[in-house]
Structures are given as C-alpha cells and as structure tokens.
Amino acid sequence: MRKISIMIPCYNEQDNVWSICKAVQAVFERELSEYNYEILFIDNKSKDDTRKILRILCKEDTRVKAIFNMKNFGQFNSPYYGLCQTTGDCTILLCADFQDPVELIPTMVHEWEKGHKVISMIKTSSKENPLRYWLRGMYYKLIRAMSDVQQIEHFTGFGLYDRSFIEVLKTLDDPTPFLRGIVAEYAPDHLEISYEQQKRKAGKTSNNFFSLFDAAMLSFTSYTKAGLRFATFAGFIVSGVSFLIAIFYLIQKLNHWDQFIAGNAPILIGVFFLGGIQLFFIGLLGEYILSMNTRIIHRPLVIEEERINFTETDDRVRDASI
Template sequence: MNDRTLVSVVVPAFNEEAAVERAYREIAGLFDTLPDYALELVFTDNHSTDQTFPKLKAIAAVDPRVRVVRFSRNNGYQRSLLVGYQRARGACAIQIDCDLQDPPQLIPHMLDMWRQGHQVVYGVRRKLPDGPAVAALRRGFYAGLNALSEDDLPVNAGEFRLVDACVIAELRKVNDATPYLRGLISAMGFSQVGFPYDREARQAGESKFPLSKMISLALDGLLNHSLIPLRIASMTGLAVGVCTFLLTLFYLTGRLVFGQQWPAGFATTTMLILMGVTLNAMFLGIIGEYLGRIFLQVKGSTTPIVEAELNSAIPSAAVDDGVFCQDRRMQG
C-alpha cells in the first residue's frame, strides 16, 4: 500500500439512511479498479436522527478504509464539510455528496487533472436536475456573487471538487463560524481548473437543502466574500442625504426669496418619513448580518464537537505541511 497514493474522499451526510450504503459501494468499488490509488473514505455525520450512523458504524466495522466522524449536534453543511477536509490525510481530498448526484465515475478524470499539476479541480454544472425556476435562480446567484465579490469565484461550480494536500493544510488553519468553502478555496489561489459535467437527479432519500437553506448559503457566500452590501448602504445613504439637502434648499429658497406659499404636504411628508424608516431598517439589517458573524467568530464556538469517531487510527500517507504535494502527485 506504501507505493499507492492515498486519496481521501469526504462525504457529508445528514439523515441519509437510504443513500449511505450505495455511496460506500460505488466509491469503494470505483477505487478497487484504480490500482495506483488507496482509498480513505471519510463520512461526516451531522448528528443524523435516522439510521445513518448505525449503518455507517456497520460499514466501518468491516472496512478499515472507512472513517466516520459524528458530531454532537447539527452544525450545518459547510462546517461539517470543513471538518471533513481537516480530517483528510490523503495526498488529495475529493468531496462528493452522499446522494451521488455528482457521479463518482468522474473521479479518475479529476485525479488525472490533479496529476497534471492542478491543486484544485472542480466540476462546473452544465445542467441541473432542478426545475427551470430554481436552476435559473442558482445560475443567477453564482453570476451575481462573482460580480460582487472581490475574489474570482467560478460560476456554476458546486462542492464537487478535488483539492491537493497543500490546500488541505491551509484549510486546517481555518476557524470560521460561517464558512463558505467554495469561495474560501477559490480565494486561496494555486492552480485551479474546472471541467463541465451533468449533475444527475437524486436516486434515494430526500434533499436536505430546502429553499431556506439555499438562501442561508447564498447569504454566507455574499457576506463572506464581499463588502458591496455595506458600500451600497453607505452610497444610498449619501445619495438620500444629498437629495434631502437639495430638496430642503429648494423649499427654503422658494419660501424666503420668492415668497412661495407651499400647500400643506402631509402625504409627501409621510412618504418621506416612511422611506427614511425603511432605508434605515434595511441597512441596519445588512450591518447586523456582518456584526452577527463577527459575534459568532469572537464568541469562539466555531469548532463542532465530535461525539464519536470511528477508524481514526489509520496510518497516514500525507505529510503535515503539504509542501511536497507535487512529489506526491507523481508517485505511483
């Protein structure tokens, strides 16, 4: 096994009792056909309330390549995924969702691109199994986020990606209460390349990402990688202030210089007051989102508590600092 390159496959799971066994069979079966690579399969169980953990425990009991990290509570998709990357000990790590909407059959292609010298290889969704409205919203969000962000974020890229041990070493330093990994990894630099693929429909279980969680993820992505909302608040406040000053000057000039008797303007005054209150509430909400993230970070409750960890004592084929990642790519 020492002459084989260790690859960590990170699979986040939450109430996926209908999918975990299939995910294990397909991923393990794929690596059985790859003689140059050894598999480390890391499942992160986000405190599932169904039979997900018992099934993972049974799998880990018969296959020492399978590691299971179960959290003491649900910490959210992104934080559980970050822990999975931080636990990975391979020369590279591949993240794939438990529902296998991202086809495992593309993993050999990703490994080939990694061996060519790329530290990050990510899938670009050519089509989505969602309805037209949801698919359009997803694509619009990715395009808008890239336009607003100070970082160069790939459009239509999800979580299906390979990262080199160099990137994993940097992720181990991250202690973020509200991480947005696809943006965080993109902002790190290195050599990153995408490839197009078609995302398949879920075959087992139900989606764990309702509209509310999609909106929350979108907010994390926007607020973690852009100060544009704060700048919009500042510029809008400045513009409203200028307009108010000019309007006041206009009324005073008409009244004092030209003796204009303006009619009572109850409706106008009411509308202006309501507009001011609305703008204040909206922009205080934006500031509050940033302050809330600062509070969570300063509070220090950013590391998920691990309730149980199975098969954690497997010898590692990766070095700690990730400096020699190019050499490891060329092994095997």
C-alpha cells in the first residue's frame, strides 16, 4: 500500500489544527481509503495552545505526528525541514488555516498516479484582501521578470512533491531555502493546477509587513542579479547626467557671468537626490551581504525540542536529512 504524507506547518493555530487534521482524515477515509497516510505537524514555537492540541491528536492516532521546534525558525526553514522529515511516497504541503482547500488532495494524488512528480497549486483568484492580492501579483511579476530562473506566479508552496523530489531537497543543504524558487529551478516539468484561495477559517495570520518583506528580499537575493546590475547602470546614468549638467552650468556661467545665477537649489537637489540613490543601493547591497552571511554561517535549518509518534525508521530519515 502506497503511503501519502501530509505536512502542515503551524504557528499559533490553536483554532485550526484540530479542524484541519479531522478534515484531512475525512478526505482519506472517504476518497483515498486505498492509501496509507501520515499527517505531520511541525510547530514553530507557538505561544498559544497549539502544542497542547497536537499532543491530543497524536495520542488519538499514531498516524498523526508532530515536531516541536526549539524556537521560531522562520516561515521558510520550518516547512522545508518538515518536508524532509516525511516518509511517504509523496508529500503534500498544506497550510493549517484552510486557505489551501483540503478537497484538492485527491486531485493531486490522482495526477501523481499519472506520473507527475511535482504538482504546483496556483492561485488564480483569492478571497483575501483584493489590494493585498494585487500587490502579491505585482511582486510575482517583478521577481519573474528579474530572475534568471523562470519563477512560478501565485505559487505559495501548496502542492504535491514526489519522494524523488524530497530527496533532492535533502541534498541541497541550503540554510535559507526558498521553496518556491527551488521548485521553479529543480522541477521544470511540474504540473500546475489552478485553485481559488480561501479565507482563513479562524485565527489571525502571523504574517506582517516585515515577514512579507523578508520573503521578498530572500527571493530577490537568491534568484536575481538585476538589483546589483541596476545599481551599476544607475550609477553610470546619474554620473553622466551630472556631468552634462555641470558642463551646461559652466558654459552658461562663462557666457553670462553677470546674469546667470546658479543659486543653491540645484546643489541641494543634487545632493539629496544622489544621497537617496546611494542609501537605497547600500541597503540593497546589504541585503545581498546578509543573505551571503547567513549561508556562510550555515546554521541548522531547525533544532527540534520534541518529536511525537516517530519510529526508528522515521529517525533514520531524520538523520539522513541533517
């Protein structure tokens, strides 16, 4: 009997983990009864009762497993590490807040049985805030235009990954993995399926401006050189324009010594303009250096505090992924 892993990352999802677990179990009992399965929750140091509920779920059913992180390791490291700890013939990455419809699990499994190794679920519409969805769309188009790797628009990681691709993830040894870019780079023949993203069933998202900005910068520094190239070109252009303006002022002053008064305004405007450009690109360069520094230090993806319902075979999978 083939085994399917459902991997669900969570952080402060006490209002959702019980419901999402029961919903996934119902899907397998109703439509995928011919498969064995496991449901793996990886908790990123929740501050609410998420872990308490997960312990109850694991006690009720040994097919429900849990990994408790020692601290919050971020929105990318924890899901990536969780994928590498699954033991199924394929793994489905699913959000705990019901924005990823559990009803699509059988569709992905049936496509996997047809031979598709990676299935990416693409948001073609969303019930979230329209402005936020539009801004996300602009971001995806920008990163796709700037990246050397053909990025996948409106792909959040929700999808199915064959065991062979999970093994690829284990070999990458990247301390700051960006799963969306990795799928675009190493799974070029992935199947894309459209869906409408739902509203959160309960609770409040932990994403804020800073976490979204961190995600954007990780993708830019990992998969684009356009920012640094743009800085080089902008430097040449601004230098050229400044030189032409200086020549113009020199000629005007020589020809109209008494009438032409330059004043301080052009100088102040030029200083603030060039200072703003310099600060912007110094910050951008700092983002690249920060990304390099994180990779050079090479800290572990996750440090576990506890794992529940794992067997010796599962532990060997863990050792192979570290």
